[in-house]
Amino acid sequence: MNRNVLLIGLAVILPFLGLLFFALGKDPTRIRSPLIGKAAPEFTLRDVTTGEIVSLESARGKPMVVNFWATWCVPCYAEHPYLVAAARQYGDQVLFVGVVYEDEEEAINRFLRQYGRSYPALQDQDGRAAIAYGVYGVPETFFIDGKGQIVAKHEGPLDQATLQQYLGQIGVKS
């Protein structure tokens, strides 16, 4: 009888303990983006500095890097030089686009003057681009292949090696 009680108790408790152990430590927002493998949402937005209208569609056939950032985002300062350098180096193979999330033109322009600029910085419209890409926070970077499909998403700041690896994934030759 005692053995039966023990077995039934274990059968009930073990799955719950397993669930607590494996699932509770996870950040529920750190799930694989459902957009990976799907077509990158289109957007046509205005460049903060030049006023130029930039459309993702215009870059069809070319791989793209879409980086969501903001001047109030501290990790964005760390990755900015790598993105600027990569855009200079691989500009002929891949289109780099920055989408500025929840920020003001003046602050953006000051940031770009100070830290350099080699690709468009587009002002998001009411956060619509961020929502369409399922952005949780900045920085987040999407890597899109020549067919317009999202191949990878990176959350948090990029370093040179990681950026290089993602660029390889979308067919950029170094």
Added chain:
Amino acid sequence: MKIAGNGTRIILLACLALMLGRSSGLVEAQDEIAVAPPSLVVGEPAGQPLSGEALDAETERIGALVRCPVCQGLSVTDSPAPMAQKMKRQTRDLIAEGFTEEQILSYFERSYGEFVLLKPPLRGINWFVWLAPGILLVIGLAIVVWFFKRSAARTRDAADQGESLEEPADPYVMEVRRLAYGDSEETGK
């Protein structure tokens, strides 16, 4: 004076025309700015466009079904986070355009995944989430019933045994008693 007035009027009109021209130019430029039209993802609006109080009420209701991605278990209706406010504003715009609850939820789900739905839809593994409490309750009740029945049966067995002590019918028991006490006639009483 009159001429001057006319002149001013003409200048004002010219300015107005210029402003209108410019502003219509701006509107055109703004029209070019577009982000992932939801109709591309979920099709044309399938409901009636709402406005006024109905729009407010529906925004609150549908917003309460959408999880704010940057909060801890809050809906976009309840959250003050900028991200949630933006999603709520888009929800409102979509309702105003006539998109239905189902279309709006699936639009957000496309970019954020099922995580964004505060009420998990009945499909796949979610069936377990919905049914598990009921199933566990039934199993629990069955265990309790089984336990009580068994202990009741035990008490009854014990009582039966008590009775049989007074009237030992089993020849095996009689034999044991005869061996233990020697005399079967006496214990038989």
